Amino acid sequence: MRMLAAPFRGLFACAVFLLSGGLCAAQEIIETFGSENARQTVLLRSTTDIAVFGPVVEAFLKSRPDIRLRFEQWGSNDLYELTRTECHDGATGADIVVSSAVHQMVRLVNEACAAPYRSRLTGQLPDALSWRDELWGITREPAVIVYNRDLVPPGDVPRTRFDLLDLLRPFDTPYAGRIATYDIEESGLGYLFAFADAQEASTFGALQESFGRSRTVSTCCSAEIIQGVAEGRYLMAYNVLGSYAQDFQQRDERIGIVLPSDYTLVLSRALMIPKQAKNKLPAKEFLDFLLSPEGTFELQKALLISPLLETEEGTEGEGLSPTALRPIDLSPSLMVALDAMTRDAFLRRWRTTFPAP
Known part of the structure; x- marks a missing residue:
């Protein structure tokens, strides 16, 4: 059974937390899965949309009638700050944390906020998807360019970042003010993708300058x-998660998707079991389920293990060279993105491209 909590419940909890001196950050959505008669209630906090990840949770609970799961959907920055505060205060919070802002998750593990676990399934993960037996990559999702099929001529569809630069170069480009990307100050994932671009590509500086000159929207x-691309408010969007784009595309044929052939970033959402979790056993069972053949199948159905990365006939990823894929590894190197001086300098440059209104 699925129950959607009333919106005011999250706001009330936030108010109580603020009055008690804690960090106030409201959940976006709360939903409960499983039987009301279950003996255990497990708390999952995630940046993943409940509409996308919910069916995976339901599949996990099918054979576990004794478990009820409360799913809180959070923005990445708020989830990181709350998890970090609870860790440092020794407070009990979530049993499972899943975030797309994997650099933030690596830092939480580095600050001794995670419980260790090793099983046959976690041991089979490649090193790039497992760190210190405390953090695990559970999805495979590309960062893509999304465009409106009805409004963007086929010859204008950019297949590389160089193509995108060419579109934005003319003074009278029709794409001025009609391209969108993440606000990297608001989105931990957006910051991660932009920072990875800066490390990966010689085109990043030119692309950032072109975004500023062409009034790209963050x-x-x-x-x-x-949704903005589908409705025509934007003609294109850069560095959007391919899993969400493909889910939308299945319901709206106006959405086109490109995996840039110069390189395509690939994200694996990271799962952590906080060291203060009350229900570590079901949290470990959930992780093993996600890594099992059954869980992998459910993640594929949810598009969180993206068919866009396949090269079989009929997929959008056809023809993309494996050497063009740039997985974002779970490793200490990600913490460079959170170094205070590095982050401040990066955001200052970003604000020159996207000044506050």
Whole structure:
């Protein structure tokens, strides 16, 4: 059974938390899965949309009638700050944390906020998807360019970042003010993708300058950006998560998707079991389920293990060279993105491209 909590409940909890001196950050959505008669209630906090990840949770609970799961959907920055505060205060919070802002998750593990676990399934993960037996990559999702099929001529569809630069170069480009990307101050994922671009590509400086000159829009949230492209408010969007784009595309044929052939970033959302979790056993069972053949199948159905990365006939990823894929590894190197001086300098440069209104 699925129950959607009333919106005011999250706001009330936030108010109580603030009055008690804690960090106040409201959940976006709360939903409960499983039987009301279950003996255990497990708390999952995630940046993944409940509409996307919910069916995976339901599949896990099918054979576990004794478990009820409360799913809180959070923005990445708020989830990181709350998890970090609870860790440092020794407070009990979530049993499972899943975030797309994997650099933040690596830092939480580095600050001794995670419980260790090793099983046959976690041991089979490659090193790039497992760190210190405390953090695990559970999805495979590309960062893509999304465009409106009805409004963007086929010859204008950019297949590389160089193509995108060419579109933005003319003084009278029709794409001025009509391209969107994440606001990297609001979105931990957006910051991660932009920082990875800066490390990966010689085109980043030129692309950032072109974004500024062509009045590219920085805004929040995958769903909002993709909806804006479908409706024609934007003609294209850069560095959008391919899982959300493909889910939207299945319902709206106006959405086109490109995996840039110069390189395509690939994200694996990271799962952590906080060291203060009350229900570590079901949290470990959930992790093993996600890594099992059954869980992998459910993640594939949810598009969180993206068919866009396949090269079989009929997929959008056809023809993309494996050497063009740039997985974002779970490793200490990600913490460079959170170094205070590095982050401040990076955001200052970003603000020159996207000044506050």
